[in-house]
Amino acid sequence: MPNNIFSRGCRSARWVVSILLGLLPLAPLQAEPLPDLVLQASLNYADHQTYRRVGFDVPPGVARITIEASYTGSEERTVVDFGLIDSEDQLVGWSGGNKRLFTVSAVDASPSYSPRPIRSGRWNVLLGIPNIRPASISELTLKVFFSRSLDISQEPAALRAPLKAGAGWYRGDLHTHTGHSDGSCPSLSLRKLVPCPVFKTADMAAQRKLDFVVITDHNASSHANAIRELQPYYDHLLLIPGRELTSFFGHATIIGTVKELDFKPHSPEQGWDAALAALDASSFVSINHPVRPSGEFCMGCGWRGPLPNPHLQGIEVVNGDDLGTPYSGLPFWQQALDEGHRLTAVAGSDNHQPDQDAANWGALGRPATVVFASELSQIAVIDALRKGHAFIDMSKALVTSAAPKIIELWAEVNGAQGMMGDLLTAKAGQPILLKVKVQNAQGLHLHLHASPSLKLPAEIGAVTGAEAAYELKAAAPTGKSWVFVEVRDAFGKLVMMSNPIYFQP
Numbered sequence: 393m394p395n396n397i398f399s400r401g402c403r404s405a406r407w408v409v410s411i412l413l414g415l416l417p418l419a420p421l422q423a424e425p426l427p428d429l430v431l432q433a434s435l436n437y438a439d440h441q442t443y444r445r446v447g448f449d450v451p452p453g454v455a456r457i458t459i460e461a462s463y464t465g466s467e468e469r470t471v472v473d474f475g476l477i478d479s480e481d482q483l484v485g486w487s488g489g490n491k492r493l494f495t496v497s498a499v500d501a502s503p504s505y506s507p508r509p510i511r512s513g514r515w516n517v518l519l520g521i522p523n524i525r526p527a528s529i530s531e532l533t534l535k536v537f538f539s540r541s542l543d544i545s546q547e548p549a550a551l552r553a554p555l556k557a558g559a560g561w562y563r564g565d566l567h568t569h570t571g572h573s574d575g576s577c578p579s580l581s582l583r584k585l586v587p588c589p590v591f592k593t594a595d596m597a598a599q600r601k602l603d604f605v606v607i608t609d610h611n612a613s614s615h616a617n618a619i620r621e622l623q624p625y626y627d628h629l630l631l632i633p634g635r636e637l638t639s640f641f642g643h644a645t646i647i648g649t650v651k652e653l654d655f656k657p658h659s660p661e662q663g664w665d666a667a668l669a670a671l672d673a674s675s676f677v678s679i680n681h682p683v684r685p686s687g688e689f690c691m692g693c694g695w696r697g698p699l700p701n702p703h704l705q706g707i708e709v710v711n712g713d714d715l716g717t718p719y720s721g722l723p724f725w726q727q728a729l730d731e732g733h734r735l736t737a738v739a740g741s742d743n744h745q746p747d748q749d750a751a752n753w754g755a756l757g758r759p760a761t762v763v764f765a766s767e768l769s770q771i772a773v774i775d776a777l778r779k780g781h782a783f784i785d786m787s788k789a790l791v792t793s794a795a796p797k798i799i800e801l802w803a804e805v806n807g808a809q810g811m812m813g814d815l816l817t818a819k820a821g822q823p824i825l826l827k828v829k830v831q832n833a834q835g836l837h838l839h840l841h842a843s844p845s846l847k848l849p850a851e852i853g854a855v856t857g858a859e860a861a862y863e864l865k866a867a868a869p870t871g872k873s874w875v876f877v878e879v880r881d882a883f884g885k886l887v888m889m890s891n892p893i894y895f896q897p
């Protein structure tokens with residue numbers, strides 16, 4: 393056992409909490425977009441059992457309209473129903489009295505409404521007033537939000553409320569397919585395989601106790617409309633509409649937007665730069681299964697695009713059960729790391745059959761990417777992925793009854809603290825204090841993978857308790873360096889890996 397491990401064993405969780413509170417911003421990640429219009433109307437008995445329109449002008453360049461309605465007088469049994477009429481006088485939808493928040497875009501819409509391109513011009517909120525008493529007056533307010541793109545950052549806060557408040561480790565699958573591309577499952581009568589509906593993926597993800605699942609159909613965002621309907625029901629499972637950009641020269645997961653992107657690069661050199669340049673900082677793009685051979689078995693699966701690439705933030709280092717096979721993306725990521733790139737290591741099941749047994753290749757939820765996010769919301773998960781605040785759990789056993797495994801890596805240099813994914817300034821010779829904490833990893837072995845210049849031991853040792861913490865010291869080298877933690881089983885097989893902490897003078 394290396395002698396620079398000067399403390400180990402079970403610790404109070406308190407230092408972790410104090411580090412977290414000291415380091416991570418608990419404030420909202422983005423300012424709440426204000427409504428573009430606030431429309432008001434006064435209703436009285438003359439409106440009883442009538443329909444009214446409240447018109448508003450939609451300027452060019454709007455990609456999504458979201459309406460939040462409220463009115464006074466419910467205690468006097470005033471009831472207002474809502475619908476929406478577009479600039480061509482077509483009914484977009486009618487939700488009656490059952491929704492006071494609804495959204496419409498070309499890709500997705502709240503149930504009761506149909507997706508459609510947002511054309512500029514005069515739109516109307518259609519009101520129905522089934523009841524208002526003779527002496528009642530109801531003040532109606534309609535907040536209208538215009539989103540200029542279909543990036544998640546452009547959605548009003550009411551549409552993207554977190555499923556769970558508070559910073560913590562959230563476990564998810566970043567790569568799944570449904571019937572909106574080539575995901576399939578047996579039909580109800582088991583007579584044939586059919587394009588699998590989105591709820592099957594959501595159901596299995598919920599059964600496997602994931603906190604989030606990203607649906608990455610090939611070049612398709614149409615599942616986003618199903619997610620609008622399903623998300624309120626799955627109130628513990630964040631459903632994230634993603635996409636697997638799929639070309640003849642490589643595949644990549646993209647999350648954070650459902651806008652149209654051109655997936656058709658004409659050459660590997662051209663890549664997707666033109667499409668990806670249109671994304672904002674609320675997106676995350678990772679190369680999928682980068683070293684798969686491209687050919688008749690898997691068309692366009694291997695990555696032939698340029699690296700480094702300013703539009704990429706991650707690499708899928710584990711796809712399904714490919715760890716340890718010639719198709720593993722781990723050496724590809726490690727080479728990028730050695731070359732000085734900071735790309736978040738992520739994993740995904742690439743599940744195409746949500747019903748398939750957990751023992752099979754690509755079972756949903758295995759491997760899992762576990763992120764340290766400020767809350768369980770799409771924006772917070774993406775923010776954590778971009779920062780590299782994430783580890784990969786490749787355990788064969790899915791987290792159904794077993795307590796989830798957690799690995800944490802922290803470092804302190806000259807009073808500054810950072811976690812996996814962070815870059816810390818460390819001048820040559822400055823002491824670096826590394827902290828490793830694991831939960832529910834008894835019997836597994838901890839290894840360090842570090843730049844040789846950090847002179848860290850390769851092995852920490854076997855984990856003995858349900859919670860264990862370790863501290864190690866190193867001296868900062870003259871150049872850039874990095875370190876990440878691996879958790880291996882008794883046969884040396886990788887079970888978990890953290891993202892690196894990076895140091896630079």
Ligand SMILES: [Zn+2]
Nearest residue numbers: 636643680693
């Ligand atoms: Zn793929």
Ligand SMILES: [Zn+2]
Nearest residue numbers: 567569636742
């Ligand atoms: Zn895929």
